[in-house]
Amino acid sequence: MTATPGTPATRTYPPSTARVRGGSSALRDTLTLMSLPLLAALALPAAFAGGGTRRWFGGRAESQRAEAQAAKDAAATAFYELDTAQRELSISVETITAVDDSPAARRVASDFAALGLRIDEVSQRYIQAVDAHDLDRDDLEASAASRARSELTAAKDELLRTRQELDRFGSSLAPLLGKAETQLARVAPAVERARQALLAASNALDAAREKGLRADDLAGRLAALSPELTKLNQGAGQHGVQQTLERAERVQREAGAIRAEAERLPALAAETDHRLVSLRTRAQALTTRAGQVDPVLSELRRRFAAACWQDLQQVPEQAAQNVRQAELKLREAQSAREAQRWPDATSLLSTVRALLNTTDEAVSAAGERLTRLNAVQKDPQAEIERTRFAIRDAQRLAMSGRTAPDPRHAAPLDEAVGRLERAVATLQGRHPDYWHFLTETDAVRRAAAGVVARIREERGGGR
Known part of the structure; x- marks a missing residue:
């Protein structure tokens, strides 16, 4: 075919050639499509290797990394358990030192402080081992992972050994801790008993006042316990366990005494009134009896030698003086009772009683002297035989079971x-x-009685 104007010239190919070219193109397309999965497979690892992620297949390095991580976890567990045990044991040590200030307790505190320094040291080495190795690095080498595992394992072992030391120390505290806990358990009940004792004392004072008894001295003593109650309320943490226990016991004891005295006030008032009347009556009776001493002395002078009565010459005058002194003290005691100064009233009444007792003995002595002198003058042999019997009785006992008496x-x-x-x-x-x-026969009988008592004591004791 020839070209015509306006129409491009075309090249004519044989039909067979066109088919061959068309078949080659189809083959190339087919081969291209078949090669795509292989290229994609080769490209995927490279694509996932980027972006900071680890490689899927690390070999020996990854195994070492896992072992190092396990060592790190074990060390962390040991560190946590040691820290927990130390904090728990510190409570026990604080309990002991709060209660006990003995040398043993002070030694516990110092030993625990030294153990704390040891714990700080091993903990620091553990932290340094952790900080020295980054197990999350992508390029962690097997040798670095192995070194990390070794150091972390060593840190763990040291932590465990220190924990064992801490446990042994804790076990040694059992006796002191038991004692301290027992004392701590006593604090709250002791403080409560002290409070109740103070309340009871206050109620007893109120009851006494309702009966017209002022009890000012008891009220003052109760008020003096107020600062002690404040310290009890502040607690053992501020003032110490032992001091708190002692304070509580002291407050309870003093408050109990105040309560007892307040409850006894009505009876004390009645007793004081009774003693005033009784001693006043006795003083009057002694005044009458003292007046009878002069006739007794007169008879003694008339019938017996001066040595028999000379020591009684001052009895009438002394008796009268004692009675006057007793009456003066009775008036003072009455004034003290009206002022409700009970200790003063009681003391004055005791003085009155002592004066009257002395007077009674002196007045009675004159009459008894005359009676005994009359008896011995009438029959001195009776006194002699009585004394000889006492001597013979002692001699028989001294010879009992012996061939010769003990010198x-x-x-x-x-x-x-x-x-x-x-x-x-x-x-x-x-x-x-x-x-x-x-007086001589009395002395002889006392001497014989002394020998008898000594012999019986010696034989009773097996000597």
Whole structure:
């Protein structure tokens, strides 16, 4: 075919050639499509390797990384358990030192402080080991991971050993801790008992006031306990366990005493009134009896030697003086009772009683002297036989079960015999000193009784 104007010339190809070219193009397209999965597979690892992610297949390095991470986790657990144990044990140590200030307790505090320094050291080494190794690095080498595992394992082992030391120390605290906990358990009940005692004392004072009894001194003593109650309320944490227990016991004891005295006030008032009346009556009676001493002395002077009555010469005057003094003290006691100064009233009444007792004894002594002198003057032999019987009784006991008496017993008994003989000899003459004779026989009987008591004591003790 020839070209015509306006029409491009075309090249004529044989039909077979066109088919061959068309078949080659189709083959190339097919091969291209078949090669796409292989290229994609080769390209995927490169695509996922970017963006900071780890490689899927690390080999030995990844195994070492896992072992290092396990060592790190184990060390972290040991660190946490040691820290927890230390904090728990610190409570026990604080309990002991709060209660006990003995050398043993002070040693516990110092030992725990030293152990705390040891814990700080091993904890610091653990932290340094953790900070020294970044197990999340993408380029972590197997040697670095192995080194991290070794150091972290060593840190863990040291933490565990220190924990064992801490446990042993804690076990050694059992006796002191038990004692401290027992004392701590006593604090709250002791403080409560003190509070209740103060309340009871206050109520007792109110009851006494309702009966017209002022009890000012008791109220002052109760008010003085207020600062102590404040300290009890502040607690053992501020003032110490032992001090708090002692304070609570002291407050309870003092408040109990105040309560008892307040409750006794009505009875004390009644008793004071009764004693005032009784002692006043007794003083009046002694005044009458003292007036009877002069006739007794007159008879003694008339019938017996001066040595028998000379020591009684001052009895009438002394009796009158004592009674006057007693009456003065009674008036003072009455004033103290009206002012409700109970201790003063009680003290004054005791003085009155002592004065009247002394007077009573002196007045009675004059009459008893005359009675005894009359008896021995009438029958001195009765006194002699009574004394000899006491000596013989002691001698029989000294010889009981023995062939010869113990010199310690024989000597005083021999002396008693001689003393009695000398006393009997004084009865010779016109005006014998009967009173001297009676005092001598009394002394001889006391000596014999002393030997008897000593023998019985020695034999009772197996000597």
